[in-house]
Amino acid sequence: MVALAIVAVALTALLGLRNRSLSMAAFAHHLTEATLLANARIADLSTRGASATGTTNGEAAPYRWIEEIRPTPLDGVREAVVTVLWQEGAHEEQVGITTYLFDAQTQ
Secondary structure, eight states: OHHHHHHHHHHHHHHHHHHHHHHHHHHHHHHHHHHHHHHHHHHHHHHHTOOSOEEEEEEETTEEEEEEEEEOSSTTEEEEEEEEEEEETTEEEEEEEEEEEEOGGGO
């Protein structure tokens, strides 16, 4: 009877670990996809040469992103910040990438 109780406790702990492992794997998957999406948005901004400052939003389920182009003290240089957000359980997660864009005449 004692052995059965020990096995029951061990199996409960193992099932808890399995569930945690699945949760962590799903988070890692979302984090990887969100980072790739943020990199793609940065590459698009660099290729397009976004000249105006401001904020734009987009969505590619289950992710949404915010692109911010901000002025800097340097002429011909702007800061680009891309934040990708997604829902992970009961809370929202995010990953962000920042880079600088240069006007064609300053290169």
